[in-house]
Amino acid sequence: MRLLVASNNPKKLAELRRILDAAGLDHVELVPLAEAPAYPEPVETGRTFADNALIKARAGAAATGLVTVADDSGLAVEELNGMPGVLSARWSGGHGDDAANNSLLLAQMGDVPDERRGCAFVSVCALVTPDGEETLSEGRWEGRLLREPVGENGFGYDPLFVPAEEDAAGSSPRSSAQLSAEEKDALSHRGKALAGLVDAIARLAG
Template sequence: MTAGQARVVLATRNAGKVVELRDILAPVLAEVDRELVGVTEFAGVADVVESGVTFVENATLKAVAVARATGLPALADDSGLAVDVLGGAPGVFSARWAGRHGDDRANLDLLLAQVADVPDEHRGAAFVCAAVLALPDGRTAAREGRFPGSLTREPRGSNGFGYDPILLVDGDTRTAAELSPGEKNAVSHRGRAFRALADDVRALLGP
């Protein structure tokens, strides 16, 4: 970060996500001369209740709240797994599908049990991510990215998290959890959503 360089706040306390998004957004952040920092850099910013019923609503709630609290542009995302035969569920409830927030194995086991009788040709699914930029003056921009695939019958791979071990990547023989971090960033729902948001970042934060 150069002296006097302006900041953009990523509405997360996950240091790994900050590093990931710095990498994904590096070209556009350089163009607008901004440094991406996590919300942990700011004392007293409260966690935001994700009460929306869509990914865009939840991401917008987080980005708007952090922009207001810090007085700086803020980025946020919300994501989850959408299964075709479940009408897009677990969706925004992905992290707590089994009833306990963040219990990845319980979520996986429940989902696989729910679709156990579904034939392979109907096991389509996709990771979906909504990425939002919010400015302190209330302006917002939102974009969505999808990472399509189909559900395996058993978890495979150890590189990912969440539902990564059961999403077989379209056009590949591997699950998302069998991809390297670089491979996943290149095609992931989060990578696609934030790269789609790059034009909005240029338009709203550029000179």
């Protein structure tokens, strides 16, 4: 089965590939958005992660005739009433400027004490077939916000996020940008959400 991944982020593609391989679904061919027939990029007008994931997955399935997976994810900061949320990728105004987004968030949270810096990464993944079957899966990764970026792995807000699992482990907790890809897959919000689609993908792939 060919499965369209409605994203231009190669790290998301690689993450799904690792999860499918671990589940024994190495016969599922992942099609990057860049290799699919071109179609207008849908505007993400949803108010929730689920809304936006479905908008992207439905557009891909309708335009290409392929089963399509799409995700919407972001950082929900308790002190900011769940924001940046669906605006995470464009928190500073432009889309996908990680450094600017991180700098703005750190500035907004500058005076917030450590005990009120709780946050969570949230991801919702949508799987949509050309005939309209839809499956949603949500994953959450609880943690806290650092005061400066740490680590070189990952992307987005990873350098600012210390997973709850790292704090529970004791001394020298690492940011999610310091974890290996395998460690992150086992813990992360997107890894959990993607893993929740494995059964549906296996069924569709036969």
